[in-house]
Amino acid sequence: MRRPLYRDHALVLRVQRLGEADRIISLLTRRHGRVRAVAKGVRKTTSRFGGRLEPFGHVDIQCSEGSSLDTVVQVEGLALFGREFMDDYPRYTAASAIAETAERLTPVEYEPSLRLFQLTLGALGALAVAEHASTLVLDAFLLRAMATAGWAPALAECAVCGTPGPHSAFSVSAGGAVCPDCRPPGSTRPAPSTLELMVALTAGNWAIADGSEAHHRRECSGLVAAHLQWHLERGLRSLPLVDRSTGSGMGDT
Ligand SMILES: [Zn+2]
Secondary structure: OOOOEEEEEEEEEEEEEEOOOEEEEEEEEOOOEEEEEEEOOOOOOOOOOOOOOOOOEEEEEEEEOOOOOEEEEEEEEEEEOHHHHOOOHHHHHHHHHHHHHHHHOOOOOOOOOHHHHHHHHHHHHHHHHOOOOHHHHHHHHHHHHHHHHOOOOEOOEOOOOOOEOOOOEEEOOOOEEEOOOOOOOOOEOOOHHHHHHHHHHHHOOHHHHHOOOHHHHHHHHHHHHHHHHHHOOOOOOOHHHOOOOOOOOOOOO
16 A cells, blocks of 8 residues: 655654664654654665765655654755764764754654754754854753743743742752742852853843853753753753863864
C-alpha cells in the first residue's frame, strides 16, 4: 500500500544509528511538530540524501507516513548550519543542548509548535554565523523556549506575589526573582547585572547581552540551567557538556 506523503521544512535534531547503513532522524518540523523518520542507506556513498541529514541542518524534507516510524523520501538542504561549527566544541555543545531541549519540549510527536520551531531555527542560525557568544545564544534560546512551555522565570516582578521589581533574590523553586517578603530560604542573590542580562536575553536585546561581563554570563547560565532542570523531569544530558570557558568571547574561534 502506498503511504501518504507529506513535505515540510524541518530541523535535524538528532541522528541515531539503525543497523549498518540506515539512520533514525529526529526532526522538528514547521507544521508537523516533532517527527522521527528512517533514512535508508544514508551511510552509503551513493546515498541520494548526501550529507544533508546531519545534525543541526535546516532542510526541506519529504516523508512517507509509517505505522511506527516515517520514512525519508527526499531531502533538500536549505541551510546546513551544523557544517559551520562541527569542529568548534563550544558551538557544537551549545547546539546539542538546543536540539535536546527542543526534543524534550515536544514530548508528543506530530504536535506543531511553530514558535519553538522558529526559536530553534533562529538559535542554530545564530550559532552558524557566530555573531554572538555561543553561551548567550544558548541561554537566550533556553529562556524563550521555557516561555513557550509556560515556565519562563519571573524576572521583572516577584514570582510569588507579582510585586514589580527589580528584586535582588532569585529562587528556582519559587519560579524566579522574589521580593523580600516572599523570598524562601535558600534563595540566591545574583548580581543585578545578571538579572538584567536574563531580561536582555529574553527580550533579544543583544546590545546589552553582547556587552555583558563573563562572570555575569556564567551566573546567568547557572540560573537558566537550574531553572530548566527544575522543570524537566530528567536533566539534560548535553547541558553539563556546554563549554563555557570562552564566555567572554564573541565567536569562540
Ligand atoms: Zn513577593
